[in-house]
Amino acid sequence: MSKRCVRVGLFGWGNVGTGVSRILLERAHLITEKTGFQLELVRIGVRRLPVSRPGISFDPSRVSDHPESILNDPDIDIVVETIGGIEPAKSYILQALQQGKHVVTANKALLAECGEELFAAAYRNGVNIHFEASVAGGIPIIKALREGLPANEIQTIYGIINGTANYILTQMTEHGTEFEDALAMAQELGYAETDPTFDVDGHDTAHKIVLLSSLAFGVPIQLEHIYLEGIRHITPKDIQYARELGFMIKLLAIAKRDAKRVQIRVHPTMIPERSMLANVHDVFNAVCIVGDAVGTTMFYGRGAGQMPTASAVVADLLDAAQLIEGGGPVPPPYGWNGHCNHDIQIESISKSRSRYYLRHIVEDRPGVLAQISGILGAHQISIATVIQKERHSENSVHLVLMTHEADEDSIQTALRQIDGLEMVREDTTLIRVEMIE
Ligand code: HSE
DSSP, rough: OOOOOEEEEOOSSSSHHHHHHHHHHSHHHHHHHHHSEEEEEEEOOOOOSOOOOOOOOGGGGGSSSOOOHTTTTTTTTTEEOOOSSSSTHHHHHHHHHTTTTTEEOOOOHHHHHHHHHHHHHHHHHTEEEGGGGGGSTTTHHHHHIIIIISOOOOEEEEEEOOOHHHHHHHHHHOOOOHHHHHHHHHHHTTOOOTTHHHHTTTTTHHHHHHHHHHHHHHOOOGGGSSSESSSSOOOOHHHHHHHHEEEEEEEEEEEESSEEEEEEEEEEEETTTTTTGGGGOTTEEEEEETTTTTEEEEEEESSSSHHHHHHHHHHHOOOOHHHHOOOOOOOOTTTTSSOOTTTTOOOGGGOOOOEEEEEEEEEETTTHHHHHHHHHHHHTTTEEEEEEEEEEHHHHHHEEEEEEEEHHHHHHHHHHHHHHTTTTEEEEEEEEEOOOO
């Protein structure tokens, strides 16, 4: 097979960048055999020299702390950005696009915040931004949405799309580990973002669902459209009580659409323990997409880590290589291509309905349950199950309630009243329930 050579410049030689360089240097033969392209890693841009990576043999004279040595090199066809964060990644990407270079990035935060500007710049310059690695690591979910399901109106997306949060919840579920200890373990394993609050407070999940739902619904979704709640307040006790009720707790990204409205939220969610998503453990991610023609589909794989993410980056490099060979600009992705679904309104979570798990810590004395159920009843919230658990501390107990379906507005109003009661010791823990298959 004749080889077609495409030259690559890489910004960032951290966890993901190292994986990309490893694949490009060690699997060149396999990639060429499968695709006919030779991806030549010309230069690596780092913040500070000297840098080397154990076990990777790369000419040190081609590692540079001058970004221009990549951006202004006319022989470099594609720029890979694995720096993360907004700056300098954004400036490098804009400069690369202006120089007519295709860009491959794993940077979900940047695309979620500045996608419109960056995709427009790419289109103006007749090149593309590829971003498969930005959502769900090694799972080709962007490709699935864009190329596998264009015949569908997408109705629902349910995703476990943060490996760190899923790893933490798995440790808490399987071993009763406290949140902080499980987070430290995830950091040691290299799953967490540089700032792990992005993982545990749901920001990383929100960035990813911005990208998936923009592609799915054709509307440029903004971060402020998304209801966001992380997993810090979940305790091993909540996980244990959820299991007693037949549920698992997962950090889910949920995007639902009806004819005119889209609702997007990220929060810990109780899902039936027999559902497929409940059985996605550790750093694994899974995304369920429901389309009106195809029905339910599910995509599963490693959502974080060096080599899974690098695998997606290299797939994008090959897509860009094909564009270079085919020539001609490709329009920006659905959601950012100017043909918006203008009819669609973004709806606030306050309009949603679901079942709720409520854990109260209350004084152990007569009449407490009657007061709480009275307030819930006054707001048309019907109780499905009540469990009173063992003592929490001296003279206080855990009272766990599962409601039938209720309005979010009503439950929030009721909780404000309940948490104001003198016999309620701490703010109630609320977890929304989704009855998914
Ligand atoms: N910190 C992210 C995660 C890495 O845990 O999923 C991939 O985006």
